[in-house]
Each structure stands twice: as C-alpha cells, then as structure tokens.
C-alpha cells in the first residue's frame with residue numbers, strides 16, 4: 001500500500017490559548033511518535049495547500065464564510081463560543097486543513113496513493129454549514145467529499161466517523177443526501193447535543209454508553225456499519241479519524257485501546273478494497289491525550305500501510 005501523509009506547517013499557527021486541549025502540541029505529538037516508530041518515513045509525505053473559497057463554498061454558504069472572515073481578529077483571540085476561539089491565523093490554518101483533504105482526494109483518484117492520512121488541525125466534523133463550533137471552523141471531510149464529487153465524479157461517498165463525539169457538522173451538511181452515507185459512533189448522551197437522534201436515512205448513528213470498551217465498540221460497528229456499507233457500495237471511503245474515545249483520553253468516557261484503531265481502520269480498508277479500488281482518505285478530528293493520540297495514530301497509519309498491529 002502507498003499511504004500519503006499530508007500536513008502543513010500553518011496548521012500550527014492556530015491556537016486558542018495555553019489551556020485549550022485542541023493545541024499545536026497534538027500534531028507535534030503525532031509527528032514525534034510516527035518518526036520514532038519509523039512509520040512516518042514509510043509514508044509518501046506531502047504538504048497541503050489552502051482550499052479556495054470556491055472549494056469551501058461547496059459546503060459552506062458564502063455569506064457564512066464572509067461572516068467568519070469578519071470575525072478574524074487582527075491581534076489576540078476572539079471567542080465564537082465557549083470552546084471555539086480564533087486568533088489571527090485561524091482561518092489560514094483551517095484553509096490548509098481543508099486543503100489537505102482535497103489534496104488527499106486528488107492523490108487517491110490520480111493513483112498516486114492508495115490511501116491518505118491528513119494530519120491537520122483545526123478539526124472539522126462539528127462545523128455545520130453555517131455554524132463554527134466545537135473547535136471546528138470548516139468541515140474538512142465534507143469539503144473533501146464535495147471535491148471528490150465535483151472533480152472526479154464520485155457517486156457514492158461513505159464518511160465513517162469514530163471520534164468520541166458525533167459528527168453533527170457532517171450530518172448538517174449532508175443530511176438526506178442519498179449519495180453520501182455517514183456512519184458515526186459516539187458516546188451518548190454527550191456533546192454536541194444536536195442531531196443525536198436524527199432519523200435521516202443516510203445517517204447511521206452508533207451511540208455508545210459511557211464506559212464502552214473495545215470489544216463492545218467492535219460489535220456495534222460490525223452490527224451497525226457493515227450492513228449499511230455493503231448495501232451502499234461506496235466508490236470513496238473517508239474517515240473522520242478522532243482518537244478521543246481512547247481509554248486514556250479524559251475528554252470523554254469511552255475505553256478504546258490503541259489496537260481498536262488499527263481494527264476499525266482495517267474494516268474501512270476492506271470496504272474500500274471491495275468497492276472503491278482501495279480509495280480511502282482519512283482526516284484527523286479529535287484526540288487530546290498526547291501520548292495515546294500518538295500511539296493511536298501510529299496504529300491507524302500502520303493499518304493504512306497494510307502492516308499488522310504490534311508493539
């Protein structure tokens with residue numbers, strides 16, 4: 001497998017203050033762990049580019065994009081909601097984060113890579129069409145899915161989200177769209193407190209009770225996601241890869257282990273192999289405990305490379 005690894009130094013310019021868990025340290029921890037493990041060196045590394053306003057406007061109305069531009073401070077930090085803040089470089093970082101997914105889609109459709117991991121921040125899956133929230137500004141995975149449809153004629157895109165939080169933003173953007181399948185596992189009841197009980201036919205919700213461990217997570221994914229994915233037959237698989245359901249992550253109370261991320265990645269790859277000529281693009285969402293984040297991403301990227309999980 002050729003696995004692309006896409007990031008950009010500008011992702012690190014965005015910060016929301018020294019106490020905020022969604023910090024530049026996250027990408028540093030990932031890079032350090034992958035380098036130390038010798039995994040990064042086995043990927044095809046490339047740099048993202050900024051998404052254009054046309055590319056963003058496929059999922060966010062221009063009025064909303066203009067309103068976000070107007071919020072950008074010249075100095076200091078402004079608060080959009082209690083946990084979503086902007087510094088002068090926030091939208092620069094958000095643009096290259098969304099642009100990474102676009103580049104990842106380009107790489108898998110041009111045959112340059114089988115699959116891709118985008119190591120970017122800010123994350124995107126809480127960003128609704130007209131609402132920045134939950135540490136998210138632009139919905140990176142949605143921008144990538146829209147690009148795949150527009151540029152490559154992708155007909156059925158599956159978006160699998162195993163972050164501990166439900167992807168309200170991705171659902172808001174694609175709800176009711178029969179050509180996008182969204183499968184999302186999440187602690188329930190929990191943030192984002194919206195869309196949790198949505199009845200949209202193209203959304204598979206997998207709510208998990210506090211304390212759910214890896215074995216129960218795997219059963220739930222197999223029961224809920226696999227039948228939907230086999231019926232849908234995606235020609236592109238995208239992952240909203242959040243690692244905050246890890247046992248060591250105090251953001252929430254699920255109990256996944258490093259190996260569970262290898263397992264769920266393999267499951268997604270099997271679907272991509274069956275229906276999508278292996279095309280799979282993964283983008284980082286949450287994950288706030290730096291050590292378990294590094295190890296979990298290592299397990300994820302090893303799976304993408306076709307390697308077994310091993311410590």
Ligand SMILES: [Zn+2]
Nearest residue numbers: 163165244286
């Ligand atoms: Zn999360």
